[in-house]
Amino acid sequence: MNNALLVDLGGTNMRYAIVKDVDDDLSEINKLPFNQDNFDNFIEKIVDNQKINILIISIAGPKIDNSISMTNRDFLFDADAIKKKFKLDDCILLNDWEAIAYSYPYISNNINFIKEGTKFNNTKLFIGPGTGLGASLSIDNNIVLPTEVGNTTNSSLSLQKNYNVNLEDHITLESLVSGSAISSIYKSLVNKDISSEEIYEKFVKKEEIATEVINGFLKSLAETLSDLALTFLPGDGILLAGSLMRRIFYDINIEEFNDTFLKTKSNTHQEILEKISIGVITKERTPLYGNFHLFKTKY
Numbered sequence: 001m002n003n004a005l006l007v008d009l010g011g012t013n014m015r016y017a018i019v020k021d022v023d024d025d026l027s028e029i030n031k032l033p034f035n036q037d038n039f040d041n042f043i044e045k046i047v048d049n050q051k052i053n054i055l056i057i058s059i060a061g062p063k064i065d066n067s068i069s070m071t072n073r074d075f076l077f078d079a080d081a082i083k084k085k086f087k088l089d090d091c092i093l094l095n096d097w098e099a100i101a102y103s104y105p106y107i108s109n110n111i112n113f114i115k116e117g118t119k120f121n122n123t124k125l126f127i128g129p130g131t132g133l134g135a136s137l138s139i140d141n142n143i144v145l146p147t148e149v150g151n152t153t154n155s156s157l158s159l160q161k162n163y164n165v166n167l168e169d170h171i172t173l174e175s176l177v178s179g180s181a182i183s184s185i186y187k188s189l190v191n192k193d194i195s196s197e198e199i200y201e202k203f204v205k206k207e208e209i210a211t212e213v214i215n216g217f218l219k220s221l222a223e224t225l226s227d228l229a230l231t232f233l234p235g236d237g238i239l240l241a242g243s244l245m246r247r248i249f250y251d252i253n254i255e256e257f258n259d260t261f262l263k264t265k266s267n268t269h270q271e272i273l274e275k276i277s278i279g280v281i282t283k284e285r286t287p288l289y290g291n292f293h294l295f296k297t298k299y
Contacts, residue, residue: 002089002299004054005046006291008096009034011060011072011131017288018050021299025106026292029285036075043086053089055082056295058099058287060134062148068093071132092294095146097136099290100241101126103283104141106293110283111239112249115258117277121235125228128242129181129221133174137232150174155227162223163216165189177220179244186213200247218252222260229261229276230269237277241286249280 002021007014014034017026032042046052059077061068066079083091094102104124127135133150152173159176160167165188170176175184179196186192186199189209202210225238261278262270283289 005052007057008287009059055091056291058094060096063095097134098146099287101136101138101144102290102293103286106289107283111279113279115278118275123234124236125234125238129178130242133178159220162219226261241281
C-alpha cells in the first residue's frame with residue numbers, strides 16, 4: 001500500500017494532506033505557516049510517523065527537469081535530492097498551475113460560467129490572477145503544460161491604456177493582470193498601499209478609484225483571455241482559478257466582459273472565440289486536488 005503526503009506550498013503558508021491509494025477523496029486538509037528553516041523537520045516527522053513513501057509537492061515557480069525555484073521565496077526544491085534524503089519511493093514536484101490543471105476531475109462540478117461555449121477539441125486553459133498570473137494548458141485531461149505567461153511583456157503596452165494612470169514601469173503581463181497589479185495600480189492613484197481584497201471591498205461600495213481600477217483589471221483580463229484563446233485554442237474552455245476570481249465573479253458585468261473578449265478580433269476569429277467557454281472554479285485547494293489526482297492515476 002502507498003501512503004502519500006501531498007503538499008501545496010505558497011509564499012506564506014503550506015497546506016497538506018495525507019492519503020492512501022484506497023482513498024477516493026481528500027479527507028483532512030491542514031494548514032501551517034511555511035518556514036523554509038523548519039520545512040525539512042516537518043517532512044521528516046510526517047514521513048516517519050505516517051510511514052509515507054510518496055511525496056507530491058506543488059510549488060509556485062517554474063519547473064526545470066526535477067527542480068523548482070520558488071517565485072516568491074529564495075528556496076530551491078530538487079525532487080531527486082528530497083527522495084534520497086527522506087528515503088522515499090518517489091517524490092514529484094509540480095508547478096502550482098500544473099497541479100491545478102490536474103485537479104479537473106475533482107472540480108468539474110464546481111464551475112460558474114461567465115460564458116458558455118461549444119467544445120471543439122480536448123484542450124483546456126487554466127489561468128488565475130493572484131499574487132502573479134499563473135497559467136497551464138491541459139490536453140486530453142492527461143498532458144499538462146505549465147507556462148510562465150505572467151512574465152511575458154508583449155501585451156503590456158496595449159493593456160496599460162485600461163488604467164487611468166502612468167504605468168510605464170508595469171512591463172509584465174502579471175503587473176497589469178493580477179491581484180498584485182490591482183494593489184500597485186491603486187497605490188499609483190491614491191498613494192495608499194492596501195490589498196486587492198480591500199480594494200475589491202471598496203469597489204463593492206462603489207468607491208470611485210477602486211471602481212476604476214477593478215474595471216480596468218476586468219477589461220485587461222478579458223483582453224488577455226482573448227489573446228490567449230487564439231494562442232492556445234482551448235476548445236474545451238478557459239477555467240479561471242483562485243480566491244480573487246471566486247470573489248469577483250458575482251460582480252462581473254458578463255455582457256461587457258464577453259463583448260471585450262470578442263470585439264477586437266476579426267469576424268473569423270470571433271467565430272472561434274464564440275465557441276470557447278469561460279468559467280470560474282469555485283472549489284478551493286485546487287493544487288492539492290491536482291496532487292491527489294496525479295497520485296491516484298500514477299500509483
